[in-house]
Amino acid sequence: ILNVEQSPQSLHVQEGDSTNFTCSFPSSNFYALHWYRWETAKSPEALFVMTLNGDEKKKGRISATLNTKEGYSYLYIKGSQPEDSATYLCAMGGNNRLAFGKGNQVVVIP
Amino acid sequence: DTAVSQTPKYLVTQMGNDKSIKCEQNLGHDTMYWYKQDSKKFLKIMFSYNNKELIINETVPNRFSPKSPDKAHLNLHINSLELGDSAVYFCASSLGQTGGFYGYTFGSGTRLTVV
Numbered sequence: 001i002l003n004v005e006q007s008p009q010s011l012h013v014q015e016g017d018s019t020n021f022t023c024s025f026p027s028s029n030f031y032a033l034h035w036y037r038w039e040t041a042k043s044p045e046a047l048f049v050m051t052l053n054g055d056e057k058k059k060g061r062i063s064a065t066l067n068t069k070e071g072y073s074y075l076y077i078k079g080s081q082p083e084d085s086a087t088y089l090c091a092m093g094g095n096n097r098l099a100f101g102k103g104n105q106v107v108v109i110p
Numbered sequence: 111d112t113a114v115s116q117t118p119k120y121l122v123t124q125m126g127n128d129k130s131i132k133c134e135q136n137l138g139h140d141t142m143y144w145y146k147q148d149s150k151k152f153l154k155i156m157f158s159y160n161n162k163e164l165i166i167n168e169t170v171p172n173r174f175s176p177k178s179p180d181k182a183h184l185n186l187h188i189n190s191l192e193l194g195d196s197a198v199y200f201c202a203s204s205l206g207q208t209g210g211f212y213g214y215t216f217g218s219g220t221r222l223t224v225v
Contacts, residue, residue: 011221031211032210032211033180034210034213036213039160042218043114043216043217043218043219044200044214044216045216046214046215049211049213051211069176087151089153091210093210093211094210095166096158096160096165096166096210097143097154097158097166097205097210098139098210098213098214099155100152100153102150102151102152103151
């Protein structure tokens with residue numbers, strides 16, 4: 001069983017502030033770590049896939065880092081905007097599937 | 111063109127009925143999945159097919175039966191629907207079925223409500 005934990009479960013951020021949250025996963029038999037952005041009433045959309053320890057990925061104001069040895073990934077949002085409000089899902093690859101965490105729900109307050 | 115399309119988007123039905131949800135992908139992907147979003151918004155895998163072959167069958171009641179007529183389609187049939195089956199069901203596809211290197215493309219979800 002791939003146990004993926006995300007924290008905090010939800011957070012409110014003032015517009016313009018930066019924020020970050022954590023995804024923890026088993027460090028043994030690591031294959032890949034995925035981040036998805038999931039807006040209400042839509043389907044999850046892929047943000048990043050990371051495979052190597054020390055990987056850093058960036059898309060606009062959103063970036064992610066990966067530490068496979070200690071089993072965590074951080075997602076950062078710089079200068080949060082209302083359109084960043086969504087649930088950010090972390091998923092670990094293994095056993096021919098993605099195992100998802102419960103998500104970090106972000107609400108950006110204008 | 112929608113990459114992964116699910117129908118219907120909403121389904122309201124009575125207990126005891128049999129219903130199907132259809133999923134089609136036009137991405138040329140080899141692998142398709144069904145996930146259930148539970149009451150706590152958690153996505154849990156149900157089934158996976160690779161080129162029409164069943165790969166993953168999680169502990170799902172046997173009232174749920176997936177069918178893949180070809181690699182572009184994965185349908186989910188549910189017999190004798192129960193109240194607890196109410197959930198959002200997501201179809202997804204991926205290029206391969208390795209250890210999760212390939213990400214998913216999700217459908218828009220089917221909200222099933224059993225009354």
